[in-house]
Amino acid sequence: MGNIRTGLKNASRRKFLQQLALWGGGSVLAGGAIASALHYEHKKKGVPHIKEIAEHTHQLKVNKEALSELQRRGREGIPGKRWIWVIDLAKCKNAQRCMSACQQAHHLRPEQSHMNVLVMQASEHTPAYYMPKPCQHCDNPPCVSVCPVDATFKRQDGVVLIDNQRCIGCRFCIAACPYNARMFNWIEPLYAKEDANMEYNVELNLPQRKGTITKCLMSADRLREGKLPYCVSACPNGVYWFGDENEDVVTNGTTHETMRLSELLEKNGAYQLMPELGTKPRVYYLPPKGRSVPVKEEDKEKAIEYVHHFES
Amino acid sequence: MNVANEKVINDLLRPIGYGKGFLIWMSFLTAALVACLYAYVIQLKVGLGVTGLRDYVSWGIYIANFVFFVATSLIGMLISAVLGLTQIKWASPLARIAEIISLAFAAVAGLVIISDMGRPDRFLYLFFYGRIQSPIIWDVTVVTTYVVISTLLLYLPMIPDIALCRDRLTHVPKWQRKLYEILSVNWQNSENQQRIIRQGVKTLLILIIPVALAIHTVTSWLFAVTHRPGWDSTIFGPYFVTGAFVSGTAAVIIAMYVFRKIYHLEQYITVDLFDKIGKLLVLVSLVYLYFNINEYLVPVYKLKHADAAHLHELFQGRFAVLYWSVQLGGLLLPIILLLFKPMRKPLPLLIVAIFVIIGAWFKRYLIVIPTMQHPFLPIQNVPIEYQIYKPTLIEIAITIAPIILVLMIITVLSKTFPVLPIQEVESHEDN
Numbered sequence: 001m002g003n004i005r006t007g008l009k010n011a012s013r014r015k016f017l018q019q020l021a022l023w024g025g026g027s028v029l030a031g032g033a034i035a036s037a038l039h040y041e042h043k044k045k046g047v048p049h050i051k052e053i054a055e056h057t058h059q060l061k062v063n064k065e066a067l068s069e070l071q072r073r074g075r076e077g078i079p080g081k082r083w084i085w086v087i088d089l090a091k092c093k094n095a096q097r098c099m100s101a102c103q104q105a106h107h108l109r110p111e112q113s114h115m116n117v118l119v120m121q122a123s124e125h126t127p128a129y130y131m132p133k134p135c136q137h138c139d140n141p142p143c144v145s146v147c148p149v150d151a152t153f154k155r156q157d158g159v160v161l162i163d164n165q166r167c168i169g170c171r172f173c174i175a176a177c178p179y180n181a182r183m184f185n186w187i188e189p190l191y192a193k194e195d196a197n198m199e200y201n202v203e204l205n206l207p208q209r210k211g212t213i214t215k216c217l218m219s220a221d222r223l224r225e226g227k228l229p230y231c232v233s234a235c236p237n238g239v240y241w242f243g244d245e246n247e248d249v250v251t252n253g254t255t256h257e258t259m260r261l262s263e264l265l266e267k268n269g270a271y272q273l274m275p276e277l278g279t280k281p282r283v284y285y286l287p288p289k290g291r292s293v294p295v296k297e298e299d300k301e302k303a304i305e306y307v308h309h310f311e312s
Numbered sequence: 313m314n315v316a317n318e319k320v321i322n323d324l325l326r327p328i329g330y331g332k333g334f335l336i337w338m339s340f341l342t343a344a345l346v347a348c349l350y351a352y353v354i355q356l357k358v359g360l361g362v363t364g365l366r367d368y369v370s371w372g373i374y375i376a377n378f379v380f381f382v383a384t385s386l387i388g389m390l391i392s393a394v395l396g397l398t399q400i401k402w403a404s405p406l407a408r409i410a411e412i413i414s415l416a417f418a419a420v421a422g423l424v425i426i427s428d429m430g431r432p433d434r435f436l437y438l439f440f441y442g443r444i445q446s447p448i449i450w451d452v453t454v455v456t457t458y459v460v461i462s463t464l465l466l467y468l469p470m471i472p473d474i475a476l477c478r479d480r481l482t483h484v485p486k487w488q489r490k491l492y493e494i495l496s497v498n499w500q501n502s503e504n505q506q507r508i509i510r511q512g513v514k515t516l517l518i519l520i521i522p523v524a525l526a527i528h529t530v531t532s533w534l535f536a537v538t539h540r541p542g543w544d545s546t547i548f549g550p551y552f553v554t555g556a557f558v559s560g561t562a563a564v565i566i567a568m569y570v571f572r573k574i575y576h577l578e579q580y581i582t583v584d585l586f587d588k589i590g591k592l593l594v595l596v597s598l599v600y601l602y603f604n605i606n607e608y609l610v611p612v613y614k615l616k617h618a619d620a621a622h623l624h625e626l627f628q629g630r631f632a633v634l635y636w637s638v639q640l641g642g643l644l645l646p647i648i649l650l651l652f653k654p655m656r657k658p659l660p661l662l663i664v665a666i667f668v669i670i671g672a673w674f675k676r677y678l679i680v681i682p683t684m685q686h687p688f689l690p691i692q693n694v695p696i697e698y699q700i701y702k703p704t705l706i707e708i709a710i711t712i713a714p715i716i717l718v719l720m721i722i723t724v725l726s727k728t729f730p731v732l733p734i735q736e737v738e739s740h741e742d743n
Contacts, residue, residue, distance in 0.1 A: 099693075111694050112367075118692050133689065146537065148448035149434075149441040168437050169360070169430015172448055174370040178539045180687050184370060184430065186361035210359045211430030274688060277539050306690040 074202035077155030101234035135216035136281035348713035369701035387560025388414025389524035542683035559672030590656030642671015
């Protein structure tokens with residue numbers, strides 16, 4: 001009897017020890033795997049880095065050596081700047097010069113509009129108005145969050161860019177963007193042949209590439225030269241104010257008048273597009289108050305169609 | 313070994329081999345596949361512009377197809393793992409059919425997603441430059457894991473059967489005998505070998521449950537992490553998973569019917585088995601119905617600005633005919649019909665299952681496309697083809713290609729290995 005009991009006890013002890021060894025070994029293996037993965041990640045990051053985003057929530061790092069000089073500075077952005085955009089809806093007469101200037105600069109097809117002037121109307125009894133809509137260059141950009149390969153990124157100066165040498169064409173960013181700010185090169189780009197030998201400039205996104213995304217770049221190439229964006233300079237009606245949030249100054253693209261940003265926003269009751277989504281846009285709108293030119297009849301129809309579409 | 317077991321082995325090994333029917337069927341599939349691949353070559357040359365996709369509806373039937381494939385591949389987990397681990401004995405003969413379907417759909421799902429890529433040549437960038445924040449990276453990781461576990465879960469329990477093939481099928485071509493010899497890994501049916509397999513399978517059965525849940529939950533997050541009305545939902549994970557069981561069960565029913573007829577397995581894939589899996593289809597459909605009610609009724613009650621337009625298009629607008637056909641013909645009506653025993657006989661059940669699986673495919677269409685058709689801001693200053701999505705012929709051909717591939721994989725597997733696990737069937741017969 002005693003023997004049997006010790007036997008059983010031994011057996012269960014052996015089993016316990018076996019299991020202990022199994023679990024222990026397994027944990028060591030798993031821990032080792034995680035540790036080596038972390039070590040590898042660390043090593044991968046051992047080369048010099050660029051901090052792409054000042055926003056502490058979105059710190060990304062990129063291998064510096066793998067990129068060309070244009071790519072390097074394009075991903076870095078312009079230190080010390082926080083570009084900001086103010087669009088005065090009271091001034092917009094739908095001249096669409098911004099659209100064509102942008103299409104020319106970026107070699108876009110007519111149906112590709114980084115900057116798109118929309119006819120909007122809030123409800124049946126409110127007036128229609130024109131609303132130029134560029135990329136909102138969000139500080140919490142949904143497109144950047146979902147990109148699987150770091151092809152689209154946020155720079156320290158606030159600009160959201162796209163690297164078409166990296167883009168795999170999954171179009172997750174298009175799905176994620178609530179502002180429809182992104183376009184795709186569904187077929188060979190307009191000047192594919194002419195631009196073939198150009199060195200790729202990520203700040204201009206030229207040459208455009210088939211099967212990759214294209215989007216509003218806030219004319220990052222012009223900002224580097226100290227000039228206003230293409231669309232902003234092209235506007236004949238004084239719609240656009242552009243400037244640096246850090247300096248609290250914006251300049252009008254048409255009149256070249258300079259204003260204090262905070263004052264402009266406060267005096268005119270500025271707002272953002274769909275702030276409730278938490279995207280934190282870098283584009284502000286001034287309400288369409290006291291417009292001098294009415295909306296065209298056919299545009300009004302488009303606008304009311306949109307209202308009914310939502311109210312039905 | 314008694315006479316009855318002898319008969320089981322002979323009956324289940326008989327369909328193996330590549331006869332005339334097999335060759336004709338495979339040639340037909342190959343020809344169809346080549347035609348579809350030609351469509352893909354055109355897409356590679358010209359770009360995704362050959363599809364109906366444009367900047368507003370930029371995900372279309374490729375993505376719907378991908379979701380359908382991932383969904384259907386979940387059935388292996390339900391039948392082998394959930395029913396297997398809970399010792400629900402009637403389902404055990406179906407485990408292999410379910411695993412074959414799972415493996416075929418999961419393996420091809422990866423190809424479906426590549427057909428949607430603008431730059432398939434950069435596919436490996438996902439591994440070179442992958443960012444852990446992106447749900448696409450999660451999806452790639454879990455789908456790959458699922459394919460590996462599904463392969464093992466098909467293979468491990470099949471080793472004794474492969475050994476039987478090795479010992480019994482002496483008339484087959486030399487390469488096939490070699491294949492059995494290699495894959496049977498010197499199986500001698502010893503106690504020790506049986507124990508190893510039992511433990512290995514049990515581990516896999518437990519492992520596959522979280523991985524299967526993960527693949528479809530993560531697939532649902534490709535949509536749910538966005539702000540768009542119709543996708544911005546917190547129940548998308550379970551909504552997708554329960555929907556997956558519906559389409560997967562229907563796929564198993566169709567496969568059961570076909571194997572039963574063509575391989576003359578009437579004695580083993582019994583009328584009773586159809587009755588039972590018919591009940592299973594009712595159960596999973598009821599759970600899915602519950603999630604549908606949650607997914608649509610709650611936003612309808614509130615009619616938030618952006619949701620309202622989306623729901624209106626589904627219920628009364630452009631997608632209404634499709635929506636109600638899918639919800640009634642592919643979900644509600646099957647539930648009601650299958651409550652009656654005569655409807656769970658093989659042929660009626662097959663017909664219901666075909667309706668269910670077609671409904672399941674179009675349900676994915678309804679999840680993907682209408683939402684993209686209704687962005688927050690109006691669609692203006694673009695040509696008409698940008699405003700309304702209409703799949704092109706080339707796009708449809710490229711969507712059919714993976715379905716052909718799945719049929720080919722299932723055909724080859726079912727002609728090379730026994731589609732029913734011989735041991736399980738034997739123990740059933742003994743009872």
